[in-house]
Amino acid sequence: MKFEQILGQKEIKERLIQSFVNNRLSHAYLFFGIAGSGKLGLAIAFAQYLSCTDKQEKDSCGQCLSCKKYEKLIHPDLHFVFPVITESGKKKISDAFISEWRELIQNDVYISYNEWMQHLGSQNKQGIISVDESAEIIRKLSLKSYESEYKIMIIWLPEKMNNSCANKLLKILEEPPHNTVFILVSDERESVLPTILSRTQAVKILGIDDDIMQEYIIKNFNLNTQEAADIVKISNGSYVEAKKQILASEENKFNLQQFIRFMRFTYSRNIAEALQWADEMAKIGREAQKNFLKYSSILIRENFVYNFKNNNIYYLTKEEEEFASKFAKFLNNNNVNEIVKVFDEAYFHIERNGMARIIFTDIAFLVMRVIKK
Numbered sequence: 316m317k318f319e320q321i322l323g324q325k326e327i328k329e330r331l332i333q334s335f336v337n338n339r340l341s342h343a344y345l346f347f348g349i350a351g352s353g354k355l356g357l358a359i360a361f362a363q364y365l366s367c368t369d370k371q372e373k374d375s376c377g378q379c380l381s382c383k384k385y386e387k388l389i390h391p392d393l394h395f396v397f398p399v400i401t402e403s404g405k406k407k408i409s410d411a412f413i414s415e416w417r418e419l420i421q422n423d424v425y426i427s428y429n430e431w432m433q434h435l436g437s438q439n440k441q442g443i444i445s446v447d448e449s450a451e452i453i454r455k456l457s458l459k460s461y462e463s464e465y466k467i468m469i470i471w472l473p474e475k476m477n478n479s480c481a482n483k484l485l486k487i488l489e490e491p492p493h494n495t496v497f498i499l500v501s502d503e504r505e506s507v508l509p510t511i512l513s514r515t516q517a518v519k520i521l522g523i524d525d526d527i528m529q530e531y532i533i534k535n536f537n538l539n540t541q542e543a544a545d546i547v548k549i550s551n552g553s554y555v556e557a558k559k560q561i562l563a564s565e566e567n568k569f570n571l572q573q574f575i576r577f578m579r580f581t582y583s584r585n586i587a588e589a590l591q592w593a594d595e596m597a598k599i600g601r602e603a604q605k606n607f608l609k610y611s612s613i614l615i616r617e618n619f620v621y622n623f624k625n626n627n628i629y630y631l632t633k634e635e636e637e638f639a640s641k642f643a644k645f646l647n648n649n650n651v652n653e654i655v656k657v658f659d660e661a662y663f664h665i666e667r668n669g670m671a672r673i674i675f676t677d678i679a680f681l682v683m684r685v686i687k688k
């Protein structure tokens with residue numbers, strides 16, 4: 316990963332390169348700041364730069380043998396430590412999960428702890444960096460470096476390290492072997508053990524600049540300027556947060572489309588279309604089904620309130636409001652509660668693993684019966 320692949324962060328990139336050029340490398344860094352600012356990417360890019368055999372003025376070359384191996388995250392002198400879960404048949408150390416790790420961050424280096432846990436398929440298990448890991452770290456760093464002048468140990472989320480692991484690392488953090496560089500990458504510096512903190516050089520990484528983030532998400536997600544500006548505003552410099560917002564808004568668009576379709580065919584009592592729709596909805600997955608039902612239930616209430624034409628009491632996007640201007644008049648005191656109840660009960664049954672096709676067929680027929688009340 317080259318520095319140029321990390322969004323913004325111009326000053327930090329320059330500072331890191333200067334620390335090498337001026338021979339002022341620290342043996343242990345702590346990159347800290349909000350999740351999603353690009354800290355992990357910066358750590359990898361910095362490591363790649365240090366190992367590059369043809370360093371350029373502002374970046375690694377991306378072409379040398381070392382850079383090629385870094386690109387695949389398989390350089391033998393690059394080591395990763397990250398929180399892991401207990402999984403049968405696997406040791407509780409990072410290397411046991413390294414292929415999952417490479418798979419995830421090669422695809423996207425802007426990840427959160429939750430995304431990592433989800434990727435591991437953890438069912439509410441907590442990830443930690445355990446005492447087994449400290450033995451691995453010490454063992455790896457005591458070996459001679461294989462190919463590069465520098466041996467790099469990137470520890471992602473040191474706040475997940477338990478006490479016994481931390482205690483065993485104090486000595487090596489303070490006096491690491493020659494040309495070893497630790498880069499700790501923390502989302503919550505206040506939760507990192509003080510004994511670890513005091514042995515590292517803190518480097519604060521700020522959020523991504525708004526204009527840089529905006530330009531990037533417009534280019535990559537097919538958003539217009541206004542949509543992108545709205546997302547940037549609530550993301551506070553975190554690309555992880557921006558992604559979450561973009562996904563939510565895409566899901567919203569899907570839900571609105573399905574809702575409009577649903578209301579059209581229930582109003583016209585188009586049974587063939589209702590069955591076709593239930594078939595399609597059965598395939599979108601349980602989480603998406605639940606989100607659609609919850610969304611519909613809220614939207615119906617909002618549409619009912621829209622009838623009172625008071626801007627302060629309903630909350631709708633532009634597209635939703637456009638739909639409400641035509642649809643809301645069909646909702647009244649006689650049917651609104653019944654329709655909301657249909658969606659809420661469907662939610663209840665989906666959550667308890669009911670048959671989705673039957674549940675979605677049911678709500679279509681139930682709403683057909685009450686929509687014209």
Ligand SMILES: [Zn+2]
Binds near residue numbers: 377380381
């Ligand atoms: Zn290179």
